[in-house]
Amino acid sequence: xxxxxxxxxxxxxxxxxxxxxxxxxxxxxxxxxxxxxxxxxxxxxxxxxxxxxxxxxxxxxxxxxxxxxxxxxxxxxxxxxxxxxxxxxxxxxxxxxxxxxxxxxxxxxxxx
Amino acid sequence: xxxxxxxxxxxxxxxxxxxxxxxxxxxxxxxxxxxxxxxxxxxxxxxxxxxxxxxxxxxxxxxxxxxxxxxxxxxxxxxxxxxxxxxxxxxxxxxxxxxxxxxxxxxxxx
Numbered sequence: 155x156x157x158x159x160x161x162x163x164x165x166x167x168x169x170x171x172x173x174x175x176x177x178x179x180x181x182x183x184x185x186x187x188x189x190x191x192x193x194x195x196x197x198x199x200x201x202x203x204x205x206x207x208x209x210x211x212x213x214x215x216x217x218x219x220x221x222x223x224x225x226x227x228x229x230x231x232x233x234x235x236x237x238x239x240x241x242x243x244x245x246x247x248x249x250x251x252x253x254x255x256x257x258x259x260x261x262x263x264x265x266x
Numbered sequence: 267x268x269x270x271x272x273x274x275x276x277x278x279x280x281x282x283x284x285x286x287x288x289x290x291x292x293x294x295x296x297x298x299x300x301x302x303x304x305x306x307x308x309x310x311x312x313x314x315x316x317x318x319x320x321x322x323x324x325x326x327x328x329x330x331x332x333x334x335x336x337x338x339x340x341x342x343x344x345x346x347x348x349x350x351x352x353x354x355x356x357x358x359x360x361x362x363x364x365x366x367x368x369x370x371x372x373x374x375x376x
Binding site for chain 2: 160185194195196197199202204244246248251252253254255256257258259260
């Protein structure tokens with residue numbers, strides 16, 4: 155079944171730790187996105203990718219990095235987590251421009 | 267640049283009431299318009315879409331019409347249920363990126 159997956163769903167971690175949030179999709183979509191969603195619900199685009207070996211920073215400045223070595227995989231890494239990184243992170247993919255995006259279930263990150 | 271403005275929430279309704287959530291947009295060109303819904307603890311999922319002026323998107327009793335003359339895409343449902351309680355996002359796509367509204371939280375009371 156075509157879908158988009160995120161792991162872990164919940165993560166509580168201490169300050170200074172390195173973490174990677176995983177995102178995979180089985181739909182063969184070239185375009186993938188990472189959003190940060192604040193408690194007020196608003197979505198902020200932090201990274202996106204046009205395809206393999208393509209990554210771009212989004213509209214919201216983020217200390218995270220991403221990679222796109224395979225079409226289906228788009229992990230997000232924080233080298234040194236801080237309490238200001240506490241948020242919900244949503245991964246999405248899209249088949250082509252002007253099309254809808256498909257979202258994963260999200261990772262809720264808490265940094266103590 | 268492109269933008270989406272939707273009515274602030276929360277919106278609280280009784281079951282079987284009529285729902286309208288307003289959404290207006292500014293965009294260059296001819297964007298596609300969407301409504302997404304987010305249930306507690308989940309990601310967003312597409313509720314309906316419209317790709318050109320005068321198109322009506324519909325799904326699960328929800329409807330929205332792409333109005334170019336008023337640059338609007340208001341979401342409506344004739345009779346809401348408790349299970350419709352969620353956050354609703356209006357969005358536009360003018361190309362690669364999608365612009366989302368701030369979200370409107372809906373509470374439906376039994």
